[in-house]
Amino acid sequence: MNDRWYYRLIxxxxxxxxxxxxxxxxxxxxxxxxxxxxxxxxxQAATEGTYSTDRLDLPSRIMVFYPEWTSRLSxxxxxxxxxxxxxxxxxxxxxxxxxxxxxxxxxxxxVDAWGLDTDDSMIRTGVRIAEGEWLSxxxxxxxxxxxxxxxxVQVGDxxxxxHLPSDGGEPVGGxxxxxxxxxxxxxxxxxxxxxxxxxxxxxxxxSHNAAWLWPETRMRNxxxxxxxxxxxxxxxxxxxxxxxxxxxxxxxxxxxxxxILGRMGGLPGPFLNRxxxxxxxxxSVGDHLASVSRGGVVTVSGLIGLMFIVVAVALTITVLIxxxxxxxxxxxxxxxxxxxxxxxxxxxxQLIFDSLVGTxxxxxxxxxxxxxxxxQEAITGVPxxxxxxxxxxxxxxxxxxxxxxxVLSGSSDLRAHLRGDxxxxxxxxxxxxxxxxxxxxxxxx
Amino acid sequence: xxxxxxxxxxxxxxxxxxxxDTAAGEVRAVDRVDLRIEKGDxxxxxxxxxxxKTTLLSMLGALxxxxxxxxxxxxxxxxxxxxxxxxxxxxFDIGFVFQSFYLVDHLTAQENVRFPLGFNKDYSPxxxxxxxxxxxxxxxxxxxxxxxxxxxxxxxxxxxxxxRALANSPAVVLADEPTGNLDQESGDSVMExxxxxxxxxxxxxxxxxxxxLVAQRARRVVRLKSGRVVEDQEQTG
Numbered sequence: 001m002n003d004r005w006y007y008r009l010i011x012x013x014x015x016x017x018x019x020x021x022x023x024x025x026x027x028x029x030x031x032x033x034x035x036x037x038x039x040x041x042x043x044q045a046a047t048e049g050t051y052s053t054d055r056l057d058l059p060s061r062i063m064v065f066y067p068e069w070t071s072r073l074s075x076x077x078x079x080x081x082x083x084x085x086x087x088x089x090x091x092x093x094x095x096x097x098x099x100x101x102x103x104x105x106x107x108x109x110x111v112d113a114w115g116l117d118t119d120d121s122m123i124r125t126g127v128r129i130a131e132g133e134w135l136s137x138x139x140x141x142x143x144x145x146x147x148x149x150x151x152x153v154q155v156g157d158x159x160x161x162x163h164l165p166s167d168g169g170e171p172v173g174g175x176x177x178x179x180x181x182x183x184x185x186x187x188x189x190x191x192x193x194x195x196x197x198x199x200x201x202x203x204x205x206x207s208h209n210a211a212w213l214w215p216e217t218r219m220r221n222x223x224x225x226x227x228x229x230x231x232x233x234x235x236x237x238x239x240x241x242x243x244x245x246x247x248x249x250x251x252x253x254x255x256x257x258x259x260i261l262g263r264m265g266g267l268p269g270p271f272l273n274r275x276x277x278x279x280x281x282x283x284s285v286g287d288h289l290a291s292v293s294r295g296g297v298v299t300v301s302g303l304i305g306l307m308f309i310v311v312a313v314a315l316t317i318t319v320l321i322x323x324x325x326x327x328x329x330x331x332x333x334x335x336x337x338x339x340x341x342x343x344x345x346x347x348x349x350q351l352i353f354d355s356l357v358g359t360x361x362x363x364x365x366x367x368x369x370x371x372x373x374x375x376q377e378a379i380t381g382v383p384x385x386x387x388x389x390x391x392x393x394x395x396x397x398x399x400x401x402x403x404x405x406x407v408l409s410g411s412s413d414l415r416a417h418l419r420g421d422x423x424x425x426x427x428x429x430x431x432x433x434x435x436x437x438x439x440x441x442x443x444x445x
Numbered sequence: 446x447x448x449x450x451x452x453x454x455x456x457x458x459x460x461x462x463x464x465x466d467t468a469a470g471e472v473r474a475v476d477r478v479d480l481r482i483e484k485g486d487x488x489x490x491x492x493x494x495x496x497x498k499t500t501l502l503s504m505l506g507a508l509x510x511x512x513x514x515x516x517x518x519x520x521x522x523x524x525x526x527x528x529x530x531x532x533x534x535x536x537f538d539i540g541f542v543f544q545s546f547y548l549v550d551h552l553t554a555q556e557n558v559r560f561p562l563g564f565n566k567d568y569s570p571x572x573x574x575x576x577x578x579x580x581x582x583x584x585x586x587x588x589x590x591x592x593x594x595x596x597x598x599x600x601x602x603x604x605x606x607x608x609r610a611l612a613n614s615p616a617v618v619l620a621d622e623p624t625g626n627l628d629q630e631s632g633d634s635v636m637e638x639x640x641x642x643x644x645x646x647x648x649x650x651x652x653x654x655x656x657x658l659v660a661q662r663a664r665r666v667v668r669l670k671s672g673r674v675v676e677d678q679e680q681t682g
Contacts, residue, residue, distance in 0.1 A: 005559070339532040
């Protein structure tokens with residue numbers, strides 16, 4: 001059991017060696033900035049040309065619009081956007097999932113979707129898929145990214161679909177053309193599909209799908225421009241490990257959305273409506289590697305990997321020097337009766353603090369840097385690998401420093417340590433010495 | 446040679462040897478030393494430079510492992526102790542005073558004295574503070590308790606180190622050239638502190654010195670030469 005004296009000692013220790021600790025913190029922060037920045041660069045490079053909005057491998061939902069809806073479009077580019085936002089798309093999802101698919105007998109799977117219940121509460125529901133086709137008797141249907149990926153659809157593709165006439169008769173077949181991407185109320189991209197025979201009535205639409213896509217569409221709307229300006233501020237406070245989760249479409253000024261998304265598990269405070277990263281495209285390590293080979297970014301990825309190694313070695317050496325520099329102090333503490341484990345814990349606590357502060361500062365700096373660069377517009381996925389590597393680096397760093405200190409203080413030749421003789425047995429760092437039972441049962445009181 | 450085989454030794458060296466491999470071959474800093482330190486001894490280890498007195502003291506205090514031989518503390522062999530037992534031994538059974546003081550620079554005098562008490566569960570936090578204050582008062586530094594080592598003179602630092610060594614009422618205090626870095630006046634004050642704690646508390650003290658004047662104040666003088674004990678005699682006060 002450690003008393004306050006022990007932690008006061010650790011505090012004094014830290015302050016007495018603050019130059020070394022600040023160096024570690026600075027290296028950590030700088031490393032995170034560089035690593036995050038180049039990680040983003042690598043992600044972008046790896047995904048460039050592969051995951052553009054023209055190729056809808058993004059986490060998209062498929063939306064099928066019916067003639068009744070398209071006829072309401074007064075201005076195709078802008079109004080569709082508004083329509084999507086106002087059309088209670090999610091309620092229709094619920095409707096489709098509970099009513100429509102009950103008539104389909106052959107299922108190949110289900111995908112998750114959110115829907116609004118009759119009391120306007122959010123419910124999670126499954127949308128069933130039947131043999132690659134699905135039916136609709138409603139105005140639209142929304143499916144999650146699972147289906148989009150399964151069908152490998154992209155802009156311009158035509159899909160054979162069936163729909164139920166409003167009178168409840170037999171399903172009618174038809175071809176639906178993917179025209180672009182729209183943005184749902186929760187900021188998620190969705191495929192926009194129209195029946196082929198309706199396309200003619202949409203002749204006044206810009207033919208290029210970009211006109212249908214945000215941010216181009218959004219930017220025509222002054223209100224959206226204001227919102228975009230507000231949204232551009234949001235990534236500044238987000239974790240740099242998620243700089244890719246776009247804020248577009250977030251209703252920062254819509255309290256009801258806050259409430260709804262809050263119930264969905266959104267972020268607290270003013271960011272209640274921030275969509276959780278589950279909506280983002282998540283790639284496996286295999287996908288990463290595949291992207292690298294396709295995108296020809298071996299150099300970039302190699303640099304990132306090399307940088308990680310260099311940084312890991314640099315940090316390891318920095319911590320080693322910091323600990324060895326305190327050899328006399330460690331020897332003194334051991335001479336006064338501190339157990340090696342207590343001394344190791346002292347360094348562990350200090351390094352955890354350094355690690356947290358360094359990471360926080362680095363994250364803040366990276367967030368600012370990315371915001372300044374406008375990197376929040378780059379939706380390239382969640383850099384899971386980056387986050388995992390960084391976490392691993394922190395753990396190794398802390399364990400390494402504490403291990404060195406523990407081994408130093410456990411030396412049988414404390415006199416050499418008091419003299420500051422660095423006659424260090426490197427093998428002892430990896431040698432496992434069995435501790436007698438109850439070794440750690442007694443700590444500093 | 447002094448022989449007290451019938452009494453119980455607080456600390457005992459048996460055929461204690463420390464050798465180093467050098468380019469010129471093996472050098473024996475301490476060569477098969479037998480030494481018994483009884484409770485209440487005030488012993489000075491004397492000898493010229495290189496005679497092995499500091500090495501012997503380090504082995505007695507478990508700061509350095511012997512090449513051969515045994516060190517017994519209250520009939521327990523130090524060489525067979527676990528890491529944990531060694532830590533406990535250094536906490537509770539042995540107090541160290543070094544020539545270079547080795548105070549913790551970022552702790553005040555009071556906190557330095559309190560340091561070893563941090564491991565002692567016999568005292569409450571308040572009692573630890575009181576104990577530290579009492580020890581500082583004993584060495585005449587009660588008015589310096591809030592001073593950091595850099596604010597103390599050499600003699601004062603050494604007296605703080607003495608107070609720290611006594612914190613857990615150890616069986617023996619090992620002092621390595623405690624006046625070596627001090628001027629005459631400061632050295633005298635430190636020696637007075639040692640004499641005082643020996644006389645008043647019956648504290649066992651083993652002190653390394655090469656200064657005959659300092660050694661004169663001890664009750665027993667052991668002389669080393671080339672790593673071997675050449676003389677062991679009692680002195681009368």
